[in-house]
Amino acid sequence: xxxxxxxxxxxxxxxxxxxxxxxxxxxxxxxxxxxxxxxxxxxxxxxxxxxxxxxxxxxxxxxxxxxxxxxxxxxxxxxxxxxxxxxxxxxxxxxxxxxxxxxxxxxxxxxxxxxxxxxxxxxxxxxxxxxxxxxxxxxxxxxxxxxxxxxxxxxxxxxxxxxxxxxxxxxxxxxxxxxxxxxxxxxxxxxxxxxxxxxxxxxxxxxxxxxxxxxxxxxxxxxxxxxxxxxxxxxxxxxxxxxxxxxxxxxxxxxxxxxxxxx
Amino acid sequence: xxxxxxxxxxxxxxxxxxxxxxxxxxxxxxxxxxxxxxxxxxxxxxxxxxxxxxxxxxxxxxxxxxxxxxxxxxxxxxxxxxxxxxxxxxxxxxxxxxxxxxxxxxxxxxxxxxxxxxxxxxxxxxxxxxxxxxxxxxxxxxxxxxxxxxxxxxxxxxxxxxxxxxxxxxxxxxxxxxxxxxxxxxxxxxxxxxxxxxxxxxxxxxxxxxxxxxxxxxxxxxxxxxxxxxxxxxxxxxxxxxxxxxxxxxxxxxxxxxxx
Numbered sequence: 001x002x003x004x005x006x007x008x009x010x011x012x013x014x015x016x017x018x019x020x021x022x023x024x025x026x027x028x029x030x031x032x033x034x035x036x037x038x039x040x041x042x043x044x045x046x047x048x049x050x051x052x053x054x055x056x057x058x059x060x061x062x063x064x065x066x067x068x069x070x071x072x073x074x075x076x077x078x079x080x081x082x083x084x085x086x087x088x089x090x091x092x093x094x095x096x097x098x099x100x101x102x103x104x105x106x107x108x109x110x111x112x113x114x115x116x117x118x119x120x121x122x123x124x125x126x127x128x129x130x131x132x133x134x135x136x137x138x139x140x141x142x143x144x145x146x147x148x149x150x151x152x153x154x155x156x157x158x159x160x161x162x163x164x165x166x167x168x169x170x171x172x173x174x175x176x177x178x179x180x181x182x183x184x185x186x187x188x189x190x191x192x193x194x195x196x197x198x199x200x201x202x203x204x205x206x207x208x209x210x211x212x213x214x215x216x217x218x219x220x221x222x223x224x225x226x227x228x229x230x231x232x233x234x235x236x237x238x239x240x241x242x243x244x245x246x247x248x249x250x251x252x253x254x255x256x257x258x259x260x261x262x263x
Numbered sequence: 264x265x266x267x268x269x270x271x272x273x274x275x276x277x278x279x280x281x282x283x284x285x286x287x288x289x290x291x292x293x294x295x296x297x298x299x300x301x302x303x304x305x306x307x308x309x310x311x312x313x314x315x316x317x318x319x320x321x322x323x324x325x326x327x328x329x330x331x332x333x334x335x336x337x338x339x340x341x342x343x344x345x346x347x348x349x350x351x352x353x354x355x356x357x358x359x360x361x362x363x364x365x366x367x368x369x370x371x372x373x374x375x376x377x378x379x380x381x382x383x384x385x386x387x388x389x390x391x392x393x394x395x396x397x398x399x400x401x402x403x404x405x406x407x408x409x410x411x412x413x414x415x416x417x418x419x420x421x422x423x424x425x426x427x428x429x430x431x432x433x434x435x436x437x438x439x440x441x442x443x444x445x446x447x448x449x450x451x452x453x454x455x456x457x458x459x460x461x462x463x464x465x466x467x468x469x470x471x472x473x474x475x476x477x478x479x480x481x482x483x484x485x486x487x488x489x490x491x492x493x494x495x496x497x498x499x500x501x502x503x504x505x506x507x508x509x510x511x512x513x514x515x516x517x518x519x520x521x522x523x
Contacts, residue, residue: 084306
């Protein structure tokens with residue numbers, strides 16, 4: 001499958017140091033198909049290869065962020081398609097987590113099933129008031145398989161995660177905020193601005209520091225603490241030889257704001 | 264054909280050939296990308312049951328393209344060769360998850376990242392004059408990503424010796440270290456690998472796929488969890504189509520042998 005066939009499924013634009021990845025199947029409430037997943041993986045690869053992108057926003061065009069798996073596609077999938085999906089799916093859902101740069105999910109309307117899992121794969125989540133959320137796969141005879149069973153308990157604890165998945169319940173962004181799943185809930189009209197503000201705060205610090213910090217923080221859920229602390233030291237050490245570290249020290253000496261270049 | 268990665272079919276076996284003989288099939292970003300694309304094409308091809316990966320010319324693969332790397336290196340540059348190493352990461356993550364068996368047919372040198380690629384394949388057939396090793400340290404480099412698989416294959420003593428010394432070993436030594444499966448005469452390397460691929464292709468595809476997948480999964484699990492997961496896969500596979508057909512064919516053949 002050539003990625004160029006899929007470019008309109010997920011839009012990719014860059015504005016200064018901030019890239020925006022937009023799910024773009026508004027007529028299908030941004031349902032996730034295999035080509036969408038493949039394209040997402042390629043887009044985040046592009047981000048990783050870029051020196052100039054320091055933060056990424058993931059959002060959806062139209063009425064909803066994303067309502068999960070494309071059920072029409074599901075009905076026509078052959079065994080080969082399913083096999084391919086089984087390999088490509090997990091790597092695409094992990095693309096935001098594996099992205100070197102901080103990724104913000106900008107969520108509105110609905111974030112259901114695989115759609116919520118895409119958001120959960122991001123580093124920060126900002127949602128519009130009243131957004132309807134849920135991991136509803138169990139009501140469709142499957143289970144969340146985009147990382148949901150692994151990430152959700154780490155955010156909201158085991159009890160709440162089990163309640164959410166076992167009952168297939170729908171809940172609002174306000175609930176999710178209270179349970180620790182989100183960073184902010186804002187009125188829909190302020191969503192773009194709030195996310196842009198967050199992104200601009202992120203790109204104001206030393207970009208390589210954020211790369212190293214993200215790796216270190218992810219290690220805190222992937223490793224035992226002693227190994228994680230060793231990783232932290234190694235990741236810290238690499239920041240000391242960057243030009244931006246020298247710039248920060250010089251700026252402090254000269255009592256001015258540092259100008260970071262991301263190298 | 265002059266593509267840097269060639270793909271052809273031999274019956275139910277796909278043969279993927281690294282084709283930069285003038286550069287001893289060194290891995291540059293373009294070759295890695297095309298290699299990944301070839302695997303993806305094979306993955307969704309129902310007519311293919313197994314893959315053979317080999318190199319054109321006197322070497323299987325000499326590892327990272329140092330010419331490309333040195334072009335991009337600037338001291339203090341955080342981004343050096345990132346695109347290539349990222350493609351390389353994708354390759355090493357993909358091979359163990361690829362749903363069909365992958366057999367490396369190692370003709371000649373498989374060194375540094377090239378040895379790493381061979382090790383990431385499921386099975387390795389080597390010619391008698393093939394050489395294996397990780398000479399990165401001799402060039403002041405670290406055999407980084409490739410050590411992950413090597414340690415799991417051969418254990419810490421052998422892995423550390425190879426990684427710290429940079430010494431190249433021949434196929435006989437690689438065989439006794441557990442790095443490869445078979446040594447044959449150089450001429451027979453590719454035909455033997457294809458024959459092995461044909462043999463594997465005759466097995467039910469789902470049995471191959473689940474065997475490889477379970478094998479990979481249990482490596483990273485605790486002992487008890489691995490056993491429990493294996494039990495579940497066992498139960499599931501008994502209900503799947505291929506298993507039913509395979510088992511009744513086996514029972515029929517037993518009956519036939521007894522003359523029932």
